[in-house]
Every structure is written in C-alpha cells, then in structure tokens.
Amino acid sequence: MKFSVSKEKLLEGLQVVQNVVSTRTTLPILSNVLLQADASGLRLTTTDLDVGISGGIEAQIEKEGATTLPARRLASIVRELPAAEVVVEVDSKNVASIRCGQSFFKILGLPEEEFPPLPKFEGAKEFTLKQSDLRDGLRKTAYAISTDETRYVLNGILFSFKDNKLTMVATDGRRLALVDIELEFARSQEVEIIVPTKCVTELQRLVGTEGDIKMTVGENQVAFEVNGTLLVSKLIEGNYPNYKQVIPGEAKDRVTLERDLFLNAVHRVSLLASEKSNSVKLVFSKGNLEIAANTPDVGEARESIAVNYKGRDFSIAFNPEFLQAPLRALPDDEVFLDLIDEMSPGVIKVQTPFLYVLMPMRIS
Amino acid sequence: MPRVIFHVDMDAFFASVEQRDHPAYRGQPLIVGAPPDQRGVVCAASYEARKFGVRSAMPSRTAAKLCPQGIFVRPRMDVYRAESAQIMEILRAATSCVEKVSVDEAYLDLSESFATFTDPDAALVAALPAAKEMKLRIHAERQLTASIGIGANKFLAKLGSDFQKPDGLTLIPERDKAAFLRPLPVRSIHGVGPVTAHALEQCGIATIADLQDTKANLASVVGSWAGTLKARAFGDDDRPVDPSDERKSISAETTFLKDTDDRPTLRVALREAADDVAHALEKEALGALTVQIKVRYSDFTTLTRQIRLEDPLADAREIYRMACYLLARDRLVSAPLRLIGIGLATLVPSRGPQQLRLPL
Numbered sequence: 001m002k003f004s005v006s007k008e009k010l011l012e013g014l015q016v017v018q019n020v021v022s023t024r025t026t027l028p029i030l031s032n033v034l035l036q037a038d039a040s041g042l043r044l045t046t047t048d049l050d051v052g053i054s055g056g057i058e059a060q061i062e063k064e065g066a067t068t069l070p071a072r073r074l075a076s077i078v079r080e081l082p083a084a085e086v087v088v089e090v091d092s093k094n095v096a097s098i099r100c101g102q103s104f105f106k107i108l109g110l111p112e113e114e115f116p117p118l119p120k121f122e123g124a125k126e127f128t129l130k131q132s133d134l135r136d137g138l139r140k141t142a143y144a145i146s147t148d149e150t151r152y153v154l155n156g157i158l159f160s161f162k163d164n165k166l167t168m169v170a171t172d173g174r175r176l177a178l179v180d181i182e183l184e185f186a187r188s189q190e191v192e193i194i195v196p197t198k199c200v201t202e203l204q205r206l207v208g209t210e211g212d213i214k215m216t217v218g219e220n221q222v223a224f225e226v227n228g229t230l231l232v233s234k235l236i237e238g239n240y241p242n243y244k245q246v247i248p249g250e251a252k253d254r255v256t257l258e259r260d261l262f263l264n265a266v267h268r269v270s271l272l273a274s275e276k277s278n279s280v281k282l283v284f285s286k287g288n289l290e291i292a293a294n295t296p297d298v299g300e301a302r303e304s305i306a307v308n309y310k311g312r313d314f315s316i317a318f319n320p321e322f323l324q325a326p327l328r329a330l331p332d333d334e335v336f337l338d339l340i341d342e343m344s345p346g347v348i349k350v351q352t353p354f355l356y357v358l359m360p361m362r363i364s
Numbered sequence: 365m366p367r368v369i370f371h372v373d374m375d376a377f378f379a380s381v382e383q384r385d386h387p388a389y390r391g392q393p394l395i396v397g398a399p400p401d402q403r404g405v406v407c408a409a410s411y412e413a414r415k416f417g418v419r420s421a422m423p424s425r426t427a428a429k430l431c432p433q434g435i436f437v438r439p440r441m442d443v444y445r446a447e448s449a450q451i452m453e454i455l456r457a458a459t460s461c462v463e464k465v466s467v468d469e470a471y472l473d474l475s476e477s478f479a480t481f482t483d484p485d486a487a488l489v490a491a492l493p494a495a496k497e498m499k500l501r502i503h504a505e506r507q508l509t510a511s512i513g514i515g516a517n518k519f520l521a522k523l524g525s526d527f528q529k530p531d532g533l534t535l536i537p538e539r540d541k542a543a544f545l546r547p548l549p550v551r552s553i554h555g556v557g558p559v560t561a562h563a564l565e566q567c568g569i570a571t572i573a574d575l576q577d578t579k580a581n582l583a584s585v586v587g588s589w590a591g592t593l594k595a596r597a598f599g600d601d602d603r604p605v606d607p608s609d610e611r612k613s614i615s616a617e618t619t620f621l622k623d624t625d626d627r628p629t630l631r632v633a634l635r636e637a638a639d640d641v642a643h644a645l646e647k648e649a650l651g652a653l654t655v656q657i658k659v660r661y662s663d664f665t666t667l668t669r670q671i672r673l674e675d676p677l678a679d680a681r682e683i684y685r686m687a688c689y690l691l692a693r694d695r696l697v698s699a700p701l702r703l704i705g706i707g708l709a710t711l712v713p714s715r716g717p718q719q720l721r722l723p724l
Contacts, residue, residue: 150671150689173721241724279717317717345722361717 001065002089003037005057007081007100013044013057014075016229019202021071022048032068034115035090037061045118046071047232051198052118055229066112067094077105118232121218125189127161128212129181131226135207137168137179138200140354143325145197146172153238156196161189161217169243175322176243180353191217194240199233206231247357248345251338253311255289259335263327265303269293270320272301279361280323283315284339293320316342317361326356366484368491369605370472371513371521372455372498375530377468378408381447382437384507393418393434400428400436407439407646411530421643441649444468447506454501458494463605466647471518473605484516484538495533515541519601523552541599546573553596557640559633560586563621572597587619587702588664614652616640617705623662625700634687635680637706642680645708651676652708655683657690660703668707669694675719676712683708 014033022030027049034045042059045052067090078086083101090096094109138157146154151173158169166181195203199222206226207213216223224231269280274295283290289307294300316339326348327335338347348356374380378396383389393413398404406427409418416431427434448467455462461473474491481487495512502510511532513524520541524534536544545552549571551561563585569575575597582590595601616637624630645652655677656670669690677683687706691697 148674149693150686171722171724173724174719176722176724243724246722246724277717319719343720357722359720359722361719363717 001035001037001067002063002087003042003059003061004085004087005042005059007078007084007086009057009059010042010086011075011078013042013055014071014078016055016206017044017046017053018071018075019205020046020048020051020053020198023072029068029110029114029116031070031072032110032115033071033074034066034068034112035088036066036112038064045115047116047118048198049116050196051202051231051233053202053229053231054118065090067096067109068112068115069096069107069109073107077107118230119218119221121216121221121223124216124218124223125161125191127166127183127185127189127215127217129166129183129215131207131211131213132209133181134213135204135209137166137181138204138207140179140326140329141168141170141177142200142204143329144170144172144175144177144356145200146170147197148172153194153236153240156194156236157200158192158194158240158243159222160192161185162192163190169240171241171243174319175325175356175358176246177326178243178247178355178357192240193217193222194236194238195222196233196236199231202231202233246345247355248338248340248347251347252340253284253309253338255284255307255309255337255339257289257305257307257335257337259327259330259332261305262335263324265291265305266320266323266327269301269303270324272299273320274298277361278319278321279317279363280320281315281317281363283313284309284311285313286310314342316346317363318346318358319361322358330354365475365479366481366487367516368474368478368487369515369518369521370458370474370491370495370498371515371518371525372470372472373511373513373522373525373529374451374468375509375511376408376410376414377447377508378439378444379410379413380508381444382440383410385443389435389437393431395424395427395431395434395436396439397427397436398424399438400424400434405643405646409434421639439649445649447508450506451502451508451510454498454505457501458498461605461607463607466644467649468647471521471605473607488514488516488535488537492533492535499531499533515599517599517601518603518605519554519596520599522554523548526552536599538599542576545597545599546571546576548572550575553593555589555596556593557616557618557636559618559620559636563619566621585621587660589619612711613707613709614641614644614650614711615656615658615705615707616644617658617703619660619703620701623700623702625697627697630691630697630701630704631688633704634691634706635684637704638680638684638687641706641708642678642683645678645711645714648711649714650711651678651714652683653677653710653712654708655686655690656707656709657687657696658703658705658707659691659696659701661699662702664702666703667694667696669696670707670709672710676714677708678714 036043041056043056045054081100087099096107098105160167166183168179170177214225220235269291273293280293289305292302332350336349345357345359379394394410395413396408397406404424406422413434418427418431459472459474463471478487509531511525511529513521514535515521515524516538520536524536527534550556550564567580618633653673653676656668658668660666
C-alpha cells in the first residue's frame with residue numbers, strides 16, 4: 001500500500017476520527033486507525049466497539065491496500081511534519097514508512113484483518129434531517145444529559161420520531177431539555193431510540209449548518225452520514241422514562257426576560273453563591289425580579305431586573321449552573337420563564353419548539 | 365473492676381421537644397415528620413400518637429390513617445441538634461466517657477467512678493443515684509424526660525432503657541441477667557431484624573430462653589454471628605463504650621437462614637437494609653455521598669463495592685436503587701449469598717438547600 005497526500009488533508013481526516021479512539025483499552029487494535037487506500041481515495045476509520053467513525057480524504061493512491069496504525073501517534077507525527085506533501089508506504093508486515101521533506105518516520109502497525117468492522121444495517125429506518133436543525137437540537141439538549149452511571153438510560157439523548165416530528169430529550173433528573181423538529185416520515189417509520197453521550201459528542205463535532213444529514217436507525221444501532229463521513233453507534237438499550245409527565249401544564253405566572261440580561265445577571269450573582277449550597281434565589285415582586293445569592297462568612301450579591309410580573313410576591317431558588325445552561329445554548333433574544341410555586345419546576349420557553357424544565361432547590 | 369454502663373434514651377425526643385416548645389401540642393397525638401399528603405415518613409411520634417400504632421419510620425400516609433386526629437409537624441433538625449448538645453453536656457458531667465449513638469441516645473461508661481467495688485451488682489446499685497440525678501437534671505433544665513438503663517454492658521443497658529419507657533430507670537443486675545432475658549423475644553437483641561428473627565423462628569427459636577436452651581447449630585442460621593448471638597442471649601457483651609464522636613458510617617445487613625440467590629428474597633433484605641440506613645440518616649439529618657454494598661458468599665468470601673455520588677443521598681428508595689445498581693454492575697450475585705448489606709459513608713449534614721428532583 002502506498003499513497004501520497006497533503007499534510008493538511010491527512011491531519012484533518014485524522015482529527016475527525018481520532019476522538020473515538022479509546023485511550024484505555026485492553027484491545028490494542030482499538031488504539032489504531034484503519035487506513036484503506038483504493039480507487040476512491042483514502043478512508044480512515046476508528047472504533048471503540050460502541051462508537052465507530054469513518055471518513056474519506058483525497059489522496060493519490062499508488063498502490064491499493066489497507067493497514068492499521070496507532071491513531072494518536074500518527075496524528076502527532078503528521079501535525080509536526082515539515083512539508084506540505086506526505087508519502088506513506090506500508091509493507092506486508094504492516095510497517096509504515098512516512099516521508100515528508102527531509103523527515104522519515106517508521107511506525108509499526110497491526111494487520112487490517114484484526115480491525116473490528118463497523119456494523120452493517122439491515123431493515124433500517126432512514127431519515128433525512130437538515131444539518132442546521134440537528135445541530136440546533138443537539139446544542140439545546142446535550143448539556144442536560146445525565147452523567148450518573150446508575151441511570152444509564154439517561155446517559156444519552158432520546159430521539160423520538162413520532163407524529164411527523166423528531167423530539168429530542170435529555171435529562172439528568174434535575175432538569176430536562178426538549179426540542180421538537182418538524183420532519184415528514186411515514187407512520188411505519190416511527191421509532192424511539194436513545195443515542196449515547198459519546199455518539200452525541202462526536203455528532204456535535206460532525207454536523208455543520210448547511211445541507212442534509214442522513215440518519216439510519218437499525219435494531220440496536222444508529223448511523224449518521226454527512227459529507228462522506230459515517231458515524232455509527234450502539235444505542236442505549238432500555239426504556240426512556242416517561243418525560244411527558246414531568247412537564248408542567250398551565251403556568252400560573254409567566255415572565256418575559258431578555259435572555260442576555262438575565263444570563264449575565266445570574267452569572268454575576270452566582271459568583272457569591274456558596275460552593276456548598278450552590279443556589280441563587282429569584283425573588284419576584286410586582287414589576288421586579290431580584291436575583292440574590294449569599295455565602296455565610298463571605299458575602300452576598302443582588303441584582304434587579306424590571307419584569308412584567310403581576311403575581312404575588314414569592315421566591316424560588318435554583319442551581320445557577322442549571323439556570324444558565326439553556327440560556328447559553330439558546331439564540332433567542334427573549335425567553336419566557338413560567339413558574340407555579342417555590343417547590344414546583346420552573347419552565348424556560350422560547351418562540352420556537354423548545355422546553356426546559358428545571359426543578360428548584362428547597363431552602364430549609 | 366466491675367463495669368457500670370448507662371444507656372440514656374430520650375423519650376419520643378423530637379415529639380417531646382415540640383410539645384415542650386408548643387404547649388398546644390401537649391397531650392395531643394403529635395407526629396413529627398412528612399405531612400400526611402406527601403411522600404415521606406414519621407421521624408417521631410408522641411406517646412399519645414403511639415397509642416394509635418404510629419411508629420417511627422412509618423410512611424406518614426399510614427400514620428394519618430391510623431391516627432386521623434394526629435397533628436403533623438415538620439421536624440426542626442437544628443433545634444433537636446442544639447437540644448441534643450445540651451443534654452450531652454449534662455451527661456458529660458457524670459463521665460467523659462460518653463458514646464453518642466444518635467441525636468437522642470448515648471452510652472456512658474461510669475466504671476471508673478465505682479472502681480472500688482468488687483461485687484458487680486453492688487457497683488450497679490451504687491450507680492443508681494447518679495442515674496436519678498441525671499434524669500432530674502434533664503427534666504429540670506431541659507423539661508424533657510429520659511429513660512436510663514443500667515447494666516454491666518451496653519447490651520443490658522440498652523435493654524434496660526427500653527424496659528419502662530417513658531421516664532424509666534431500670535437496672536439489670538448481673539446475677540439475674542440470664543433469667544431476666546429469658547421471656548424476651550429474640551427481636552429484643554440489637555441486630556436481630558425481621559429476617560434473622562424469621563430464620564430463628566424456623567428453628568423453633570422465638571424467645572431468648574429458646575436461644576439460651578437451643579442445642580441447634582446457630583452458625584447454620586446466622587453464620588459467624590452465632591457466637592455473638594449466643595453471648596447476648598446470656599447477657600454477655602464486651603463492646604467498649606467509644607467516646608470518639610461523630611458517625612462516620614451507617615450500615616445495616618442481613619444474614620440469611622440459608623444461602624440464597626433468590627432475587628425476591630435478596631430484594632426484601634436489601635429494601636429492609638435501605639430503610640434502616642435511611643432512617644438512621646434522617647434521624648441525624650445527614651446525607652450520604654458514598655453508598656456501599658456488602659455481600660458474603662457461602663465460603664465467607666466477603667466483597668464490598670461502592671459508588672461516590674454527586675448529591676448527598678437520604679432517600680431509602682434511592683439508596684436501594686444504588687445498592688441494586690452496584691450488585692448488577694459488578695455481578696455480585698454470582699453465587700448464593702449468606703449475607704447482604706448496605707453501608708453509607710462520607711456523611712454530610714443534609715441541611716441547606718437541596719436540589720429537588722423531577723419525578724422520573
């Protein structure tokens with residue numbers, strides 16, 4: 001196998017796939033990137049057995065073939081190469097010679113046959129989404145994914161294809177983010193899957209703002225295809241909890257807030273939220289919202305915002321980080337905050353189909 | 365030197381503090397704990413409420429059914445803790461060797477004060493005035509009543525404090541201890557929970573007398589605990605009073621009658637352990653950041669596995685869920701178990717703001 005390729009293209013290609021490579025693995029082959037050179041160019045593939053990613057790059061193929069090389073080592077070499085053009089030649093013992101300008105590297109690979117193949121899909125359901133829609137949905141939900149290993153069904157985003165829309169949901173049991181995306185598909189295509197965090201992270205790196213992305217849902221795996229790059233992942237098995245039941249119905253009080261102003265105020269005040277309690281208090285009175293925090297023996301912070309609030313005086317406490325996360329992810333100028341009482345979840349909404357349910361903190 | 369151990373147990377502590385501070389509650393069936401229309405349990409019930417069958421750790425809903433006229437109040441942990449500190453001060457006037465078991469309970473070792481005695485029972489009797497004085501001071505200074513048990517060891521002292529509640533004072537003499545214990549049910553022995561009691565019953569052992577007289581091999585029922593159990597049945601206990609304060613961990617475990625990997629049996633035992641440790645947490649107003657599961661196999665190999673959490677845990681069901689998770693994660697039920705238990709560590713005060721959770 002022999003090919004020449006631009007340093008820049010090779011590095012880009014490696015960067016797309018190298019995140020999947022597991023750093024701690026008992027299977028050495030999983031630290032390697034599969035390189036396949038054929039008439040269509042050079043294909044790079046990595047997998048950790050849960051998530052696999054494969055992308056093609058332009059290359060001048062002198063001799064077709066395939067091998068696997070240590071992914072991180074290869075990337076660190078390519079990054080430092082002195083010239084624009086790289087020539088890679090691999091012998092029958094999977095020893096790769098890399099030449100670039102006056103540099104020469106020899107690295108030892110493993111045979112292609114040892115590399116676990118990416119899964120094949122059969123009887124799968126296909127969906128075509130706008131990249132911008134998916135990007136938007138991921139951005140508005142991914143931060144709410146649970147990292148609690150004991151509730152593994154929450155360690156991902158629920159993709160629910162139903163009633164001609166895709167609903168994306170993430171929750172960690174304390175807050176829940178939800179996005180609806182209009183999408184046409186046959187009733188027979190309806191399906192609910194949980195895409196694991198690692199795949200979500202890779203997907204976020206992959207999706208752009210222009211064009212479509214193809215999503216294929218198989219029995220227990222999912223594939224995303226965009227611009228010649230294929231991302232395949234196992235799904236989280238199990239039932240996602242009934243998230244609909246935690247979405248409060250009618251709000252008693254709705255306040256409209258300038259997102260930036262609100263976000264910045266919460267952020268400033270949270271500087272004086274104690275590490276232990278980690279809460280900020282929202283104090284509502286007629287026409288006014290005061291955000292307050294204090295740490296015993298340290299100090300306190302307060303900031304007021306004029307709001308269209310007409311209800312009774314009341315206050316509610318939230319974890320400032322949980323309050324800020326959706327505000328950072330939303331592009332809207334204006335957000336609505338719906339509240340019931342100090343022990344019931346608050347809801348952040350915008351003009352588009354988005355919902356964020358946040359449980360308050362009980363101050364006793 | 366004869367041992368002189370006191371067990372001081374405040375009577376219906378939380379409820380008594382509330383009745384003291386709120387004259388309107390006096391003589392009323394008062395229930396301290398979650399409101400009856402909410403999920404949660406009874407922390408304490410006044411003696412008036414106990415007449416209706418209301419007990420600690422019972423779901424508030426059940427309590428409300430048993431005692432519809434009950435007055436429910438939320439616990440004021442800070443007040444109880446401050447009260448507890450005051451009472452511990454009174455106890456420390458008698459000896460510095462005070463082991464605080466919980467907010468309303470302590471063991472005292474007064475052996476030093478009676479070191480000149482040679483007859484164990486003479487020493488115990490000589491300690492009676494000190495116990496009376498203690499009760500009087502608690503009543504005069506804190507307007508609360510305590511029950512005190514006096515014995516030559518912790519086990520007997522605890523039995524004694526429980527013997528004539530409320531406002532009791534019971535001395536269990538060394539000479540009569542075996543006879544004193546005979547009529548009591550095996551459940552009176554601390555550590556004999558429903559599972560062990562049931563296991564013993566299967567062998568025809570219902571009372572401590574049965575336990576004293578049995579020729580059966582107890583090890584086949586309760587494993588390595590057999591020796592301890594037999595000793596307790598005869599009123600023997602050499603555990604020292606440990607004055608180092610602060611609880612570092614809470615645990616509860618069950619030894620099975622027969623080694624088992626039967627899931628329903630394991631679940632029952634685990635739920636029971638979770639309820640026990642959760643109740644202990646609630647009583648101390650603590651939360652746990654570490655949950656540990658302990659299993660022992662037929663060959664006595666004992667394994668523990670633990671998980672560290674982001675938010676302190678106090679809820680019995682969550683503790684149970686974590687325990688199940690650890691069992692599943694590390695495939696611990698790979699063979700029949702002779703023991704299963706839950707331990708909680710990294711205990712933190714549960715006061716201060718608490719993140720509420722979505723009911724998912």
